[in-house]
Amino acid sequence: MTVNIKNLIEKNKEEFYKDLDKVMQIESVKGDSLDNAPFGIGPKQALEEVMKIASDYGFKTHIVNDAVGYAQFGEGDDYIGIVGHLDVVPAGDGWSFPPFKLSKKDERLYGRGILDNKGPIMSCLFGLKLLKEMGIKPIKPVRIIFGTDEESGSSDLPLYLAEERAPIFAFTPDCKYPVVYGERGIVNYTISTHFDSNVLQDLIIKGDQSSAHVPDELTATFHEESYQVLGKRSPSNAPELGENAITTLAKKLSKNKEIPNQLSHYFSWVEESFSEKHYGEGIGLDFEDEDSGKLILTPYELTVKHNTIQLSIAIRYPVSTKEEEVTEQLHKVVPKDSEIKIIRQLKSTSFPKDNSHVKKLSRVYEQITGLDGAPVTTTGATYARFFPNTVAFGPSFPGQKGIAHNSDEYMDEKDLLLNMEIYMEAILALVCD
The missing domain is CATH 3.40.630.10 (Zn peptidases)
Structure with a gap:
């Protein structure tokens, strides 16, 4: 032209x-x-x-x-x-x-x-x-x-x-x-962890949580004490650009001596497994390949339902990795008394x-x-x-x-x-x- x-x-x-x-x-x-x-x-x-x-x-x-x-x-x-x-x-x-x-x-x-x-x-x-x-x-x-x-x-x-x-x-x-x-392939899981009766009775977690982004603000209330954390929002496929309020809250709660041991251990697991560990290295999911690079993992929702805490995570895995490999490894590392449910899956x-x-x-x-x-x-x-x-x-x-x-x-x-x-x-x- x-x-x-x-x-x-x-x-x-x-x-x-x-x-x-x-x-x-x-x-x-x-x-x-x-x-x-x-x-x-x-x-x-x-x-x-x-x-x-x-x-x-x-x-x-x-x-x-x-x-x-x-x-x-x-x-x-x-x-x-x-x-x-x-x-x-x-x-x-x-x-x-x-x-x-x-x-x-x-x-x-x-x-x-x-x-x-x-x-x-x-x-x-x-x-x-x-x-x-x-x-x-x-x-x-x-x-x-x-x-x-x-x-x-x-x-x-x-x-x-x-x-x-x-x-x-x-x-x-x-x-x-x-x-x-x-x-890349995408698979989202909800990990439901069950607790003894009354352990979660007074725990409330609120915030803007969505699979689309890293959560940037959460508030937890336990035994009338409030815990607020601020992070930085980023798209869920770029968690390294944000600061995840879920793992920040988990760190704060795990160190509180007023929290029951069972709950403290759970939040310690969340922090140790996911805090600043965006590529699955905290739970043995550090898969990668030449074409697509490293697996990316983002915790995006934390909720309390009856005697259960539900943690939802989004995973984007390399084109050479199979979803079944991801699921099998995840079963090995979740806390006891936990169930895993796939809530979204897209093949590469x-x-x-x-x-x-x-x-x-x-x-x-x-x-x-x-x-x-x-x-x-x-x-x-x-x-x-x-x-x-x-x-x-x-x-x-x-x-x-x-x-x-x-x-x-x-x-x-x-x-x-x-x-x-x-x-x-x-x-x-x-x-x-």
Whole structure:
């Protein structure tokens, strides 16, 4: 193309921000399932708003089973897909900016979803609009697909695939660069440890706990005495960037002489097994391989139910490790009178690194950034696990980690616009070569 894409983006960026803000103002957190809104009102409202924007851009639009929408440019059955999501995790506390609004300060953009994933997927839509206005003629259609349940298990994609054929190739702008060809296996466990009657009678543990992040604030009450601990939130797949309030609380309680021995021993086990031991080394789960690196382990929820303490942990294991190996080792190290239950499991995935479409994406990335475009693996879980013929591609650049689910979620303006440039060139390479 003779048009300078970078200059074109710069010229039109304010229009892009205006439309992006419309979407970011919608609190698209998963809610109760309703008629015509299977994942709640917020995600459906965001989907309808994006379909209106895409229609105004001149694209063919359609909503599938009230769960997934798409904007298509070009005609034909075999299409190239770009699949992202409009649902977001709850805002939480600690924001310096309105969480559900696009804010800008010192060349940095803020708001829930600016990185994960409204900013990147809307940059793909707006980039496609610019390409259409440039007069490109795709040899196969490109379809930008907007999901509404990625943060809660991706149960939206089966609803899409029940009515629509899969793409011949797709990427999701919801991970990191360069091309991500493999995703680790994920298994979450709840370890339920039983105690003698009345030992836990007065123990109460409260806090914002979720499998999505390292807990950063917990309060325990025992015999009318309160224990509060503060940590630092980070995504559950990057526990080394946070400070886990569970292990901090366990350390404090284990050293309190007023705590019964049975309970003190339990909290000592939690501290010794998991405190600053993010790679499973505290319980013999330090598996690793060359492609995907070390296993990652995150305790994310601690609750009391009757005579039982339940500890939930998230594990992301290397592609060469089997889930059964992890489970077998875990059984060897839990306290006595404990039961283990698997509450989430996703097998590892891998896509051929030598695929011709992967090579095109790698080449685009290298040409624009000057960085190494060799395909990599990830600890995260993206739509690529659930959508055929799909890899992850962006939006985070090397060294950028642990931003998505935090308060003051951000993306530097230059990075968002650079993403749009990369995605526009990627579309050209995939559907115009």
